[in-house]
Amino acid sequence: MNESAQSQPVAVRPDVWTAAVRRAWQSAGLRITEPRERVLAAIVRFRTPFSAEQLYAELPETGRATVYRTLEQLHTTGWVARIHAQGGEDGYVASYPGHMHHLVCTNCGAVVIFEGCVVDALVDELARQTSFAIEGHLLQLYGRCERCR
Amino acid sequence: MNESAQSQPVAVRPDVWTAAVRRAWQSAGLRITEPRERVLAAIVRFRTPFSAEQLYAELPETGRATVYRTLEQLHTTGWVARIHAQGGEDGYVASYPGHMHHLVCTNCGAVVIFEGCVVDALVDELARQTSFAIEGHLLQLYGRCERCR
DNA sequence: GTCACTGCAAAAGGTTTGCAACGGA
DNA sequence: TCCGTTGCAAACCTTTTGCAGTGAC
Numbered sequence: 001m002n003e004s005a006q007s008q009p010v011a012v013r014p015d016v017w018t019a020a021v022r023r024a025w026q027s028a029g030l031r032i033t034e035p036r037e038r039v040l041a042a043i044v045r046f047r048t049p050f051s052a053e054q055l056y057a058e059l060p061e062t063g064r065a066t067v068y069r070t071l072e073q074l075h076t077t078g079w080v081a082r083i084h085a086q087g088g089e090d091g092y093v094a095s096y097p098g099h100m101h102h103l104v105c106t107n108c109g110a111v112v113i114f115e116g117c118v119v120d121a122l123v124d125e126l127a128r129q130t131s132f133a134i135e136g137h138l139l140q141l142y143g144r145c146e147r148c149r
Numbered sequence: 150m151n152e153s154a155q156s157q158p159v160a161v162r163p164d165v166w167t168a169a170v171r172r173a174w175q176s177a178g179l180r181i182t183e184p185r186e187r188v189l190a191a192i193v194r195f196r197t198p199f200s201a202e203q204l205y206a207e208l209p210e211t212g213r214a215t216v217y218r219t220l221e222q223l224h225t226t227g228w229v230a231r232i233h234a235q236g237g238e239d240g241y242v243a244s245y246p247g248h249m250h251h252l253v254c255t256n257c258g259a260v261v262i263f264e265g266c267v268v269d270a271l272v273d274e275l276a277r278q279t280s281f282a283i284e285g286h287l288l289q290l291y292g293r294c295e296r297c298r
Numbered sequence: 299g300t301c302a303c304t305g306c307a308a309a310a311g312g313t314t315t316g317c318a319a320c321g322g323a
Numbered sequence: 324t325c326c327g328t329t330g331c332a333a334a335c336c337t338t339t340t341g342c343a344g345t346g347a348c
Contacts, residue, residue, distance in 0.1 A: 009279065031322055031327060053312065063330035068313065076236070084233055084287055087225075103281055112279060122267050123290065130158065130261060131295030132252055138233055138289045141272065146280030180302060180347050202337065212305035217338065 010113045012094045014044035020096075021079050030073075035062045039070040048109030049083040049091025083111060086142050103141040107148035156250070159262045161243045163193035169245075170228050179222075184211050188219040197258030198232040198240025232260060235291050252290040256297035 018040050025032055042058040043050075056067045071092065074080040078097030083104060084090050093102070093111050103112040119139060127134045167189050174181055191207040192199075205216045220241065223229040227246030232253060233239050242251070242260045252261040268288055276283045 029327095033322070033328065035329065051312090065314080065331080066329055069328090086285060086287070103275070103279060103283070105281070106284060112281070114275075118271050118275065119268065119288075122271070126156065126252070126263075126267065126290065127292070129156070130252060131298075132254070132261070132290075132292040133298045134252070134290050134292035135255060136235060136291040138235070138287065138291075139268070140287045141275065141281075141283050142285040142287075143276070143281040143283035149280075149282045178302095182303065182347070184304065200337090213337095214306080214339080215304055218303090 008115055010096060010100070010115045012044070012096070012113065017044060017079075017094050017096075021074070024077065024079065024097075028077075035066045036070050038062050039067060043071075043074075043080065043092075043094050046093070049085065049093050049104075049111065051089065051091055055092075081113075084138075084140060101139045101141070103143065105145040105148055106142050107144055110145050110148075112145075156263045156265050156267045159245060159249070159264045161193070161245070161262065166193060166228075166243055166245075170223070173226065173228065173246075177226075184215045185219050187211050188216060192220075192223075192229065192241075192243050195242070198234065198242050198253075198260065200238065200240055204241075230262075233287075233289060250288045250290070252292065254294040254297055255291050256293055259294050261294075 021040055022032055025036070038059055039055070039062065042055055045058070046055075052068055052071055055071060056062075056064050059067055071080060075082065075092065078100075079095065080092045081095035081100060081102065082090055083093055083102055085104065086106065093113075095102075095113055096115070098115065099117055101114040101118070103114065104110070119137060123134050123137065126132070170189055171181055174185070187208055188204070188211065191204055194207070195204075201217055201220055204220060205211075205213050208216055220229060224231065224241065227249075228244065229241045230244035230249060230251065231239055232242055232251055234253065235255065242262075244251075244262055245264070247264065248266055250263040250267065252263065253259070268286060272283050272286060275281070
């Protein structure tokens with residue numbers, strides 16, 4: 001089994017991502033409003049993980065509640081992922097629904113997203129060792145990106 | 150390379166863990182006080198991840214600041230680990246310093262701790278694929294424990 | 299005796315909620 | 324028009340901080 005074939009980096013292109021979210025909102029019966037559009041635009045402007053409060057700070061003309069509610073909606077549907085920084089603060093990044101892993105640069109904060117799963121074999125191994133029926137996992141990697149090493 | 154040999158479950162036995170923390174405090178030059186002892190005792194009574202506020206609630210005779218400060222000290226030194234529950238709240242569990250992974254039961258909240266690292270090979274693989282110099286990672290697994298499946 | 303630790307109480311900071319007005323579909 | 328959405332402001336909750344008193348070594 002070739003693991004590298006299972007884990008391809010996924011780029012989040014602002015326009016593509018925004019359009020995809022809009023489509024997801026439509027098919028979910030959610031309304032596409034101007035405040036929500038502003039939230040999407042602000043999210044894709046971030047190049048590193050951001051907090052809810054930082055996102056709100058970028059949106060002076062949008063209500064705090066709207067920012068928090070929209071962010072929560074995007075998070076629960078997978079369009080925004082939560083990054084657990086090493087020993088630091090958690091943050092959010094634009095992502096895609098489904099099973100993703102994140103590689104975070106400890107220097108500049110850049111995040112590379114991986115689709116597909118590289119640890120299935122290990123999960124099987126651990127399931128055998130323990131008496132657990134393993135259902136899911138969280139994997140995040142930390143390092144230095146090409147520019148920062 | 151035998152991965153199973155590298156990942157043995159580590160049990161946290163209340164008395165052993167408490168004694169080990171006490172020893173660590175001593176060699177770090179920290180004072181062993183009654184409030185701190187109470188915090189240790191309360192931590193080992195939890196069988197599932199707990200929040201700072203939950204810990205404080207178990208310690209009516211101890212000041213909030215002391216609970217938070219002691220918990221933080223234990224967390225930064227690795228005697229308490231932070232668990233990122235799937236889509237839920239984060240929590241703390243007694244653990245041991247060093248590189249550990251956690252397997253969490255999504256039903257009862259029980260946590261199994263693994264020492265050693267099961268993903269080194271994958272890290273090498275990903276380092277080759279990306280231009281990142283990978284330095285660390287976070288891996289948590291979710292499933293159903295023997296009792297709950 | 300010294301100095302780290304404690305605990306109160308207040309401040310700070312982030313997130314949630316109620317509700318009247320608004321505006322997409 | 325209808326009903327989901329917005330935004331304000333207040334409430335809420337968790338965590339941090341200042342500081343005088345306390346107690347471990």
